[in-house]
Amino acid sequence: MIEQLIQKIEDREYTVGIIGLGYVGLPLLWTFHKEEMPVIGFDIDEMKTEAITSGTPYIKHLGTEMMQVLSESDHCDATTDFSRLAETDAVLICVPTPLDEKRNPDMEYVEKTCTTIGEQLREGQLVVLESTTYPGTTEDLIIPILESQSGLTAGKDFYLAFSPEREDPGNANFNTSQIPKVVGGHTPEGLQLAKALYDVAIVETVPVSDTKTAEAVKITENVFRAVNIALVNELKLIYHKMGIDVHEVLDAADTKPFGFMKFVPGPGLGGHCIPIDPFYLTWKAREYDQNTRFIELAGEINTAMPRYVIDQTIKALNAHKKPVNGSKILVIGLAYKPDVDDMRESPTFPIMDLLKEYGAEISYYDSHIPVIPPSRDHKEWTGTESIIWSKEALKEFDAVIISTNHSDINYKELAECCDCIIDTRNSMKDYATTPGQVWQA
Structure with a gap:
């Protein structure tokens, strides 16, 4: 079956469904569309699906030309009708993963989405979570929901992978297709199929041993940034008291060709990733009686x-x-x-x-x-x-x-x-x- 599905991908007859048409899902839809893959975008927000159908921009930095092309395409559709998931060969999940009021993971969007997918799931389909989450989500949360809703068995009847989004909205140097894609499969076959799919549209795919490892990769990337931003924010406070311009210090330090990576201070953290994602690891680490002192200290400083x-x-x-x-x-x-x-x-x-x-x-x-x-x-x-x-x-x-x-x-x-x-x-x-x-x- 895998060989036949990969052939469908190569023949551009493999329909890609993308759930969540925000800052991650919309560029991903466009990326596959450019490679002549048939795509269907799904969202509960009718404004977004109608905007794609009419060619009306709703994310400013993505521009008007992309939306116009999507609206006129014969291999792109957008809908709020989730029963049409049955038409897709792959379902890529790009929904929010916020924190609740106690700074614990709020997996409501993922859970509801997986329940909906499970109701339509059929043999041979590939399901990939792209939303940033804690290590173990695919195995501990997604598989049980999909199996219970569909009556199918993961890895046998359908395929699973995790491939974290790496969007940087507004970055003129890198778009979705130019950023290497980490992919971890629930089984070797799941990895093989997901890699074949992303190979069509992404400059490079980086396979890792399993979904848990892929989930840890994205958390690590954002922990790295959060901790280093906290460090320069703390330096800003210290140097200000000393009458030293932290920006001059960082610019000069950045001339060193090795051993230094420049981060800049600011008024706090923003965006959906860096202020939130590290706390997913903090929450999961408690299950293993581990403390995340760097992450929590960084959060205190940045907040x-x-x-x-x-x-x-x-x-x-x-x-x-x-x-x-x-x-x-x-x-x-x-x-x-x-x-x-x-x-x-x-x-x-x-x-x-x-x-x-x-x-x-x-x-x-x-x-x-x-x-x-x-x-x-x-x-x-x-x-x-x-x-x-x-x-x-x-x-x-x-x-x-x-x-x-x-x-x-x-x-x-x-x-x-x-x-x-x-x-x-x-x-x-x-x-x-x-x-x-x-x-x-």
């Missing part, structure tokens, strides 16, 4: 950074003989990183929440997010609109906090209009016009 930004804001306003209470403060950048419209886990939200507690009048500017959409964790800000950028508008604010350094921001104009700027991204280093105008945070 505390918005409070540091507020402390610097208080000092900056005090230097201008103004209290936070009643001051009009503009926060620049709602997205968690430059030049995207992704606001998941953005540190800007806790910054605005803290400012509100202190009685400040808060506005924000972000050309990528003109209106704050509904979200799970920041409902009170839903519907708030970005200011319209102008010199007149900027002059109305007592202080400006740069939380995200979008490339379309006119920093020179900002310096001309505002005399109290709290800079968390080192964006104003070449634009300050007067002493005490820019405060590093």
Whole structure:
């Protein structure tokens, strides 16, 4: 059977279903589509499926051309009808894996998705989880659900693999097809089939021994980043007290051609991966009576950074003989990183929440997010609109906090209009016009 399925892949007659059409699923759909694979996108959000059908962009950095091509394609479809999973040969799961209020894994989306897949599962299908999760998820959670719902046996009647997403929204140097894909199979046959599928569309596939190892790879990548970002954030606090510019230190250290990798400090962590994924390992490690001290310390440091930004804001306003209470403060950048419209886990939200507690009048500017959409964790800000950028508008604010350094921001104009700027991204280093105008945070 495997040989026949691989032949279907090579003949481009193998239908790929992708569940979850967000920042991971939509680029993946496009990547397989470009290779002439028939694709069906599934999502519970009708807005997304209708947008693909009509060619309407809903993720800004992916552009309009891609959406137009998908809408006109004869081998791409998008639907909220999950009974059509029966039409697919492979089902790739790209749904959220957030944390609950106790910072434990919230697997609700994965569980519901697997239940739905199990109801439609047929012999020979391949199921691949791409969502980041803890080691052991495929074996301990997904297989029991699929088997109980379908009456089929994993590895015998259908195939399973884990291949973690490695998306970096807005990265102009790497898209989905250019990033090597780690793949772990539940059985050798599952690995063989999943590798053959990804080989069609991805520059390189990296096979590992099993699904648990593949799950650990993604966790390790994000733990590495979280810990190193926490390290430079801590260095920022220390060097600030010493009167040393941490950015100058990091730039100079980065000239060493070996033994150093540059990370940059900021106002906290954002995005769906780095602030969340390491705690999946922390949770799983408890099962083995292991402590994750580096991960938990990194989390404490990174989570505390918005409070540091507020402390610097208080000092900056005090230097201008103004209290936070009643001051009009503009926060620049709602997205968690430059030049995207992704606001998941953005540190800007806790910054605005803290400012509100202190009685400040808060506005924000972000050309990528003109209106704050509904979200799970920041409902009170839903519907708030970005200011319209102008010199007149900027002059109305007592202080400006740069939380995200979008490339379309006119920093020179900002310096001309505002005399109290709290800079968390080192964006104003070449634009300050007067002493005490820019405060590093």
